[in-house]
Amino acid sequence: MAQVKLSELGQEIFDTRYAYPGETKWAERAKVIARSVATAEKDADKEKTEKLFYDIVGSGDFIPGGRIIYGAGRKGGSYNMLNCYVIVPEDTVASIGKTVADMYQISCAGGGIGFNVSKIRPKGDDIGNVANSAPGSVSVLKMINEIGHHVRAGKNRRTALMGILNVTHPDLMDFLHVKLDKGELNNFNISVAITNRFLEAVELDEDWYFTFNNKKYHPYVLARVNEQQPEVYEEIRITGLDKKDAIARAKNFYQKHWKDEFKYVGEGQIKARDIWKTIWENAVESGDPGVYNIDLANSFTNVSYFESLDSTNPCGEISLPSYGNCCLGNVNLSNMVLDDGSDVDWKRLAKSVRGGIRFLDNVLSINKFPVSDCKEVADRSRRVGLGVTGLHYMLIKLGIRYGSEKCLEFLERLFATIRDEAYKQSVYLSRDKAPFAAFDREQYLNEEFAKTLPARIRMLIKRHGIRNAVMLTIPPCGTISMLMGVSSGIEPIFSAMYLRRYRQGSVWKEKLVVDPLFEQYHNEGMDTSKFIGAYDISSDEHLAVQATIQRYIDSCISKTINLPSTMDAKEVMDTAFVYMPYLKGMTIYRASSKENEPLVAIPTTPENIVQYMGSQDEVGVGVGDACSLAGGACGA
Incomplete structure (x- = not known):
């Protein structure tokens, strides 16, 4: 398999984020990664497994998560190679204290962390015999945020955090408004955990009470x-x-x-519909909160018989129990197209999916967990998160418009194939090694996601068990997509040409970026009409893509619905309500809702193409604070 050649930007990312001293090429790191992760195999299988891992990682067909790229095979001891964790604190001093201590340990090891603070008593409740003294759930998040602000891990990577509060919690209104103050929770993304009952109350315009x-x-x-x-x-x-x-x-x-x-x-009677409206008004204004459909996450899964999925990781792609963790890697779909663009290379895709599942399962076996509770939960389910990146590049190469009816039909076949190959591989691993510790044949096959599997795969599970309780996700893949020079996750490209704003110290700089595939197509005189950007795609098309893929994903999807600055909150909330029953999570970002936006689209007019093509230089500087989550631990 041909080894990937990094672009100038990819090489810069590799050198500054991932390379071990002395490493200058991706192939060198890929070889170390493959050898290290293959050590989890029996002696008889190590050599052939190492070769498989080197083939798929070295070629860029499979891209491990950022913590794995950074930590695998490093001298001086083992490393945490998992990107993200979740902690759900109980309503006791001891539990909150342990949460803070464990959060610090995990953050220093490079992990991002999600928290659901709904078990914390509301602001103003009694504490023992001291009346009305409880600081509340938002106060706990503020304390964690302050600690996160001072943590650095790896190559100066700031921690990334997620805060979730259930829609029934009495602190909800404080929680909804907290990030409108730009100085509050600036290391956090936040989401409201909504329920089927809440969506029903919104539809019926009922009063809403907190409990x-x-x-x-x-x-x-x-x-x-x-x-x-x-x-x-x-x-x-x-x-x-x-x-x-x-x-x-x-x-x-x-x-x-x-x-x-x-x-x-x-x-001050509150209607459920008023809360729904406030959620999306604030999201339109500031990008927060997102929404976590906690009922769907806990029903459309394989683990409801032994775990409660109370939170997600900071980017929202995996729903997890307390002390759960995500072991991430991604199939590079841009590589899975035949050279003539006539079809998907289905054999290459199957090999990458199967190899990716085996790779991630091995990472669980050799990983050094920062907190012992995290290892116990990982051993219970052997949860992995195989995702994809480069979807839009794949669609462009196949001549399919993102979000079109043809696109949705294609996604059905693509992600059914990925699901089936992943589950078959996990069954074979169970046959050769063992099923996950909490596996119960009857209960597992009665889970809602497992019921969607083809009969032949269900029969294999019945016969051999399954190694990983859940195994599929869609991460955002921001940094690793730039490393490999492809579109990120399942997102459309932002724009064929745009300004990328980034921070050096306290100084903001701007660099003109031309999408590399667009530049290649333009220079070769090929059709560029399929190069639509995120703002050229309607919110319905964005959400239809996400809802279609979610049917084949046993965990969650991290996707941001990019909206034009002209779109108002009512249109957003009405559209969101239509799709919410089919989505485990939803995040929006409206243009111009934040200062110093990292990306600014440039229209691909003939004049702009002539002016900017080939001149990707620094074009300006400015001063200001950069987003503290940019380059965070979970964004690897």
């Missing part, structure tokens, strides 16, 4: 007043068990002067 430990919390409107300063007036919206409790909570958290008083104005 915690089987207690119902009501929304109230209070007025903060001061008789000595009558001009002082502030409307406070707060949740409480009753009117008296709401006033007591307000005194503890909103009193600014010792003579302040709080007077009851009325019940």
Whole structure:
């Protein structure tokens, strides 16, 4: 198999992020990775497995996750090679303290972490005999954020964090608004965990109540007043068990002067539809929150009989239990097209999928886990995350427009093939090694995702078991796609030409970027009409692609729905509601919603093509803070 030749940008990424001292070529790192990961095999199988791994990694057909590329085979000891983890703290001092300590250990080892803080008692609840003193769930996230701000791992990689709160939690309204303050939770992505019951309440325009430990919390409107300063007036919206409790909570958290008083104005009844609207208004304004469909994640899976999937990792591609982790690698779909562009190279695809599953399973066996609880959970399910990158490049090479009906039909066949090859390989690994520890034949085959498998694969599972409880995902693949010079994940290319803004120290710089495949097609006089960008694709087309692929993925999908600056929140929330029952997660980004946006599209007019083609130079600088999640541990 021919070895991949990195582009100038890919070589720069390799040199600065992944290369071991003395390594200058991808083939050198690929050889070390293959040898290291093959050590998990029996002696009789090591040589042929190492050759397989070198073939698929060296050629760029299979790209391991960033932590694996960085950590595999490094001298001086074993490394954490898993990108992401999840912790779900309990409502005790000991658990919160352990969460903070474990978060620090995982972050220092290069792992991103997702947290669901819905078990933390609401702001203003009693702590023992101290009334109305609980700081609440958002306060826990702020504490974790501060620690994350100071962590660096690997080659100056800042940690990446995800905060999730259930839609039933009394702190929800504080949570929804926290990231509108640009200084708050700047190391976090945040998402609301929604349920089927909530979506039903939105559809029926019902009132929504918050609950915690089987207690119902009501929304109230209070007025903060001061008789000595009558001009002082502030409307406070707060949740409480009753009117008296709401006033007591307000005194503890909103009193600014010792003579302040709080007077009851009325019940601030909240409709489920108002919460849904607020979610998308804030997402349009700031990019946060996203939405995590926790009911679908826990039903359309293979693990509901032994795990609760309470959170996702920071980028949202894998739903996990507490102390769960994701072992990531991706098939490079751009390489899976025949040279004449007539069809997919199905044999090459099958080899890459099968090799990728074996590779990731081996990584679990040799990985050094930063926290012992993470190893216990990994051993229980042997969860891996085989994803893809380069989908849009594949579609362009095949002459298929992203999001079209032809595209959706093609995706059905493509991802059914990936699913089936992955599951067959995991069965063969189970036959040769052992099934995952929590495997129960009857319960596993009764899981909703397992029911979608072809009969022949279900029969194989019944006979041999299966090595990995779940194994398919769609990561964002930002850095590794640039490393390999392909489109990222299942996303469309951002634009054929764009400005890329990046930070060097405290200085923002701008560089003109021409998509390499677009440049190749243009220079060779080939048809460039299929080179549409993210903003040329309607939200319906974006979501139809995601919903189609989700039917074949046993975990989640990380995909950002890029929206033009002209799209308003109502259109977003209406479209989201249509697709939400079929998606495990959804994230949007509206153009111009953040300062110093990293990418700015340039229209591919004939004039711009003539002006910019071949002149990919630095074009300007500016000063400002870069997004703290850019280049984070999970974005490898």
